Amino acid sequence: MEAVTATELTVNDLPWRIEWNPCLCKLCGSCVAACSFRAIEAGVEARRYIYAEGDIPEPVEGEKYSVPVIRQIAAVKNHCVGCGMCEKICPNRAIRPVRNEDSRWPVIAREGGQPVKRGGRANLNADDRTFDKIVVGRISQMTDPSLDAERHTFDILAPFGRVLPAAQTPLSVKDGRLVLTKPLPPVRWIYPLICGDMSIGALSPRAWEAIALAVACLNEKYQLPVRMCSGEGGMPVRLLKSKYLKYLILQIASGHFGWNRIIKAMPEMTEDPAGVIIKIGQGAKPGDGGLLLAAKVAPHIQAIRGVPKSDLLSPPNHQGLYSIEESVQKMFLSLNAAFKFRVPVVIKTSATASSVSIYNNLLRDPYHIVGGYFIDGLYGGTGAANEVSLDHTGHPIVSKIRDCYLAAVAQGRQGQIPLWGAGGIGMTGNAAADAFKLICLGANGVSIGKLLLQIMGCVGNDHGRCNACNTGLCPTGLTTQDIKLVRRLDVDRAAQNIVDYMLAFDQELRKLMAPIGNSSLPVGRSDALVATDKAVAEQLKIPYAC
Amino acid sequence: MCRIGAIKSKNYVHPSKALYLMLPQQKGHDNSGFAMVMQDLGGVFQPYKDKPLLSYAALNGGVDKVRQYMQHQGWDLLLEWSPQKHPQAGLDIALLEHYNFEVYDFPESYQNADKQTKENLLTDTRLALRALTEARDEAFIYSFWPDVLTLKEIGNPRDIGTYFGLWDEDAELRAKIITTQCRQNTNYAIVRYAAHPFFLQGYTVLANGENTFYIKNKEFQKSLNRGYLGFESDSQCFLYTLHYLQRELQWPLAYYKHVITPLPFEELMRRPDRDVLLALRQSLPHLEINGPNTIIGVLPDGRVLNVNDSKKLRPVVIGGDGETVAVSSEVCGLNVLLPERDQQKDIYPHEREMIVINNDLEVARWKQ
Numbered sequence: 001m002e003a004v005t006a007t008e009l010t011v012n013d014l015p016w017r018i019e020w021n022p023c024l025c026k027l028c029g030s031c032v033a034a035c036s037f038r039a040i041e042a043g044v045e046a047r048r049y050i051y052a053e054g055d056i057p058e059p060v061e062g063e064k065y066s067v068p069v070i071r072q073i074a075a076v077k078n079h080c081v082g083c084g085m086c087e088k089i090c091p092n093r094a095i096r097p098v099r100n101e102d103s104r105w106p107v108i109a110r111e112g113g114q115p116v117k118r119g120g121r122a123n124l125n126a127d128d129r130t131f132d133k134i135v136v137g138r139i140s141q142m143t144d145p146s147l148d149a150e151r152h153t154f155d156i157l158a159p160f161g162r163v164l165p166a167a168q169t170p171l172s173v174k175d176g177r178l179v180l181t182k183p184l185p186p187v188r189w190i191y192p193l194i195c196g197d198m199s200i201g202a203l204s205p206r207a208w209e210a211i212a213l214a215v216a217c218l219n220e221k222y223q224l225p226v227r228m229c230s231g232e233g234g235m236p237v238r239l240l241k242s243k244y245l246k247y248l249i250l251q252i253a254s255g256h257f258g259w260n261r262i263i264k265a266m267p268e269m270t271e272d273p274a275g276v277i278i279k280i281g282q283g284a285k286p287g288d289g290g291l292l293l294a295a296k297v298a299p300h301i302q303a304i305r306g307v308p309k310s311d312l313l314s315p316p317n318h319q320g321l322y323s324i325e326e327s328v329q330k331m332f333l334s335l336n337a338a339f340k341f342r343v344p345v346v347i348k349t350s351a352t353a354s355s356v357s358i359y360n361n362l363l364r365d366p367y368h369i370v371g372g373y374f375i376d377g378l379y380g381g382t383g384a385a386n387e388v389s390l391d392h393t394g395h396p397i398v399s400k401i402r403d404c405y406l407a408a409v410a411q412g413r414q415g416q417i418p419l420w421g422a423g424g425i426g427m428t429g430n431a432a433a434d435a436f437k438l439i440c441l442g443a444n445g446v447s448i449g450k451l452l453l454q455i456m457g458c459v460g461n462d463h464g465r466c467n468a469c470n471t472g473l474c475p476t477g478l479t480t481q482d483i484k485l486v487r488r489l490d491v492d493r494a495a496q497n498i499v500d501y502m503l504a505f506d507q508e509l510r511k512l513m514a515p516i517g518n519s520s521l522p523v524g525r526s527d528a529l530v531a532t533d534k535a536v537a538e539q540l541k542i543p544y545a546c
Numbered sequence: 547m548c549r550i551g552a553i554k555s556k557n558y559v560h561p562s563k564a565l566y567l568m569l570p571q572q573k574g575h576d577n578s579g580f581a582m583v584m585q586d587l588g589g590v591f592q593p594y595k596d597k598p599l600l601s602y603a604a605l606n607g608g609v610d611k612v613r614q615y616m617q618h619q620g621w622d623l624l625l626e627w628s629p630q631k632h633p634q635a636g637l638d639i640a641l642l643e644h645y646n647f648e649v650y651d652f653p654e655s656y657q658n659a660d661k662q663t664k665e666n667l668l669t670d671t672r673l674a675l676r677a678l679t680e681a682r683d684e685a686f687i688y689s690f691w692p693d694v695l696t697l698k699e700i701g702n703p704r705d706i707g708t709y710f711g712l713w714d715e716d717a718e719l720r721a722k723i724i725t726t727q728c729r730q731n732t733n734y735a736i737v738r739y740a741a742h743p744f745f746l747q748g749y750t751v752l753a754n755g756e757n758t759f760y761i762k763n764k765e766f767q768k769s770l771n772r773g774y775l776g777f778e779s780d781s782q783c784f785l786y787t788l789h790y791l792q793r794e795l796q797w798p799l800a801y802y803k804h805v806i807t808p809l810p811f812e813e814l815m816r817r818p819d820r821d822v823l824l825a826l827r828q829s830l831p832h833l834e835i836n837g838p839n840t841i842i843g844v845l846p847d848g849r850v851l852n853v854n855d856s857k858k859l860r861p862v863v864i865g866g867d868g869e870t871v872a873v874s875s876e877v878c879g880l881n882v883l884l885p886e887r888d889q890q891k892d893i894y895p896h897e898r899e900m901i902v903i904n905n906d907l908e909v910a911r912w913k914q
Binding site: 167189 | 755756758759760761762765766768769770794795796797798800801808810811812819821822824825826828829830831832834836837838856857859
């Protein structure tokens with residue numbers, strides 16, 4: 001007989017339990033080999049056969065034998081994340097993870113005195129989305145005609161760069177025509193959906209490459225000017241020198257990772273990049289710096305970022321930055337100057353209660369060098385972060401975009417510094433609807449991150465499945481640098497999935513523009529929306545309907 | 547759907563012509579009001595062409611307030627004129643007590659002021675009068691500008707014509723330019739200020755359509771000029787944009803079309819002047835219009851223009867007989883007004899065209 005030790009961990013304490021059916025299992029071992037978390041193991045267990053005989057049945061000990069089994073490991077470090085790779089690879093469907101409703105995970109996960117870390121999918125309130133309480137309610141009917149989404153021309157482009165008001169635009173009249181007397185600040189008209197800032201490092205090289213491939217394909221084959229942001233961490237020199245650089249937005253964050261290479265490559269660049277994003281904060285862990293654990297700093301990461309193998313920390317603040325005016329004067333100016341004022345420079349912060357103050361300050365940009373304000377809201381961010389940050393810090397994006405837009409309206413400066421929103425766009429899988437609603441509320445465009453991972457094969461969801469981007473053990477090869485895992489990702493297939501999604505997104509956007517009778521993006525056209533929740537309607541200043 | 551019309555003539559014409567132009571276009575229950583702006587005035591106002599003419603409708607209290615304010619500010623009343631009224635039983639008209647047209651001379655301190663200062667004073671005075679009388683609808687201040695007369699009322703246009711004696715061609719009320727519309731705005735509340743044509747500092751605009759970028763336009767325009775207010779109709783936005791581009795930015799007229807219905811990016815990028823067109827498109831995206839619209843405008847120099855939405859979703863036709871050119875939503879109006887004209891020469895503008903009729907009645911049309 002064994003004694004129970006109450007404090008000992010069992011598989012029933014873990015968030016997922018492995019259900020294994022020995023009758024179906026052929027003991028090939030594929031599941032054990034496929035589990036990147038080492039959550040299951042092949043083992044041998046003792047069995048004994050007892051039977052009874054005689055008129056008054058007496059138990060008789062039959063043979064003792066051992067059997068091979070697949071079993072779950074009861075350890076925090078090796079807990080099953082529910083990714084289902086075992087199920088996916090099993091030829092006989094003999095094994096699968098099952099959500100454990102009796103899990104004690106939240107109280108055992110801090111083993112070793114470490115905060116819980118995980119990937120970027122939401123845990124809390126993911127089903128209570130503001131986006132879903134807004135509908136496109138102003139449908140063109142008898143007073144004005146709807147358009148035909150299939151046949152009409154739609155102008156679906158958004159500005160990326162500093163837009164001058166008409167009165168300050170250097171125009172003069174010559175022979176009855178307007179002529180520009182000085183060059184304008186650079187503005188790129190791009191697709192209103194940016195493939196968001198995920199670095200090589202956060203992503204595997206294959207995953208990053210798949211996005212880059214998809215973006216190139218969308219531009220070159222389908223004339224859809226989608227742009228991709230590199231994330232903080234640079235990019236391959238070959239790409240920096242290629243013509244495809246024009247589709248990529250470089251990011252500079254507090255760690256300045258990758259910029260050594262970027263600066264060195266500048267003399268050999270044949271194209272300008274699409275833009276530069278100065279990252280101040282992100283949605284996933286606002287006010288927190290970035291961290292790439294040494295385990296993920298593989299040789300290629302060291303090369304691209306120009307660093308040794310060690311934990312890579314991006315500090316929460318840009319060094320030496322202490323005011324908005326200073327940031328505009330120094331950071332924007334130096335990055336604008338780096339590309340001789342040909343490349344728009346924008347800034348990204350976490351959404352915060354003070355976003356409107358930030359935007360108001362940026363709007364006063366006297367040098368005409370602030371090319372956009374990106375706000376990353378709650379549910380934004382893809383990378384590994386402390387769970388406490390992911391779940392309990394940040395600010396929802398919808399009202400924040402609206403507040404910023406209305407702040408610009410109050411000053412008559414809407415559109416001068418384009419507003420881009422991110423954070424939970426496409427959480428339900430339909431990014432077009434979310435993007436459209438945010439645009440009606442005042443955004444010029446949106447940025448997506450996690451959705452791209454989902455499209456490429458990420459199995460994580462907002463109900464605690466997988467979310468192991470922090471571990472370096474991503475079972476789909478998306479957020480790992482382990483070459484064996486990375487090989488699981490078919491780069492061409494992943495790129496094709498993104499292309500397909502974007503083409504569908506474009507169609508869906510038209511399907512939303514057509515019924516409200518608009519052939520160009522309805523930026524700030526809040527009258528196209530109604531809210532089915534009174535509080536949402538009141539906060540966003542749109543009509544309530546029920 | 548609003549029907550709109552404009553008459554531009556070499557001769558002074560009577561407002562009955564506006565009724566003849568508009569009434570054939572009536573559809574079903576469509577006629578809910580009558581409004582017109584007369585410019586380049588003849589008749590009783592001809593001797594006062596350079597003196598500001600205040601057009602307003604008011605209750606007794608409103609008239610008192612207007613008079614007191616004007617007197618207090620030092621305006622000198624030169625002429626007071628009201629149309630002769632013909633009350634009859636059964637007329638469908640929402641009457642106010644007074645319909646006043648008053649010619650003033652500038653206060654003494656402004657007599658030697660420059661043109662711009664005087665024009666700003668006119669606008670400020672109109673806005674002040676409006677603010678003074680707005681809360682209790684005591685008066686509706688339509689225009690205060692030299693050589694411009696505005697009349698608006700709610701009701702059946704035929705009855706409004708009868709009440710004001712507009713069917714009788716007398717010599718008192720005449721103008722070389724009349725813009726008119728026979729329907730109050732029905733998408734929003736029926737209020738007098740919502741009736742086209744709208745007038746601001748020499749610019750007149752009326753439109754048939756639905757401006758689905760109304761909120762975008764309005765939110766942007768509100769901060770551009772103190773005179774851009776009201777927004778009782780989504781079509782006021784067209785006037786404010788025309789005024790902003792012409793008077794504030796002083797851009798050539800052709801760019802009005804480029805701002806309100808910019809070329810699609812693909813087409814724009816193939817143009818030799820793409821840098822300018824792109825600059826316009828990105829600096830003024832909030833003045834772009836969308837939805838079905840046809841717009842008639844009058845410029846301070848008397849030229850009349852027409853532009854349409856980028857898909858040409860509303861009708862308009864232009865025809866003339868050498869003495870008079872008229873713009874009309876429907877050709878039936880032209881047929882009544884100008885039956886002898888050569889219909890082969892009628893112009894049906896398309897979505898990218900701009901039409902301008904000059905003071906010699908020459909019609910210029912060009913593609914955006």
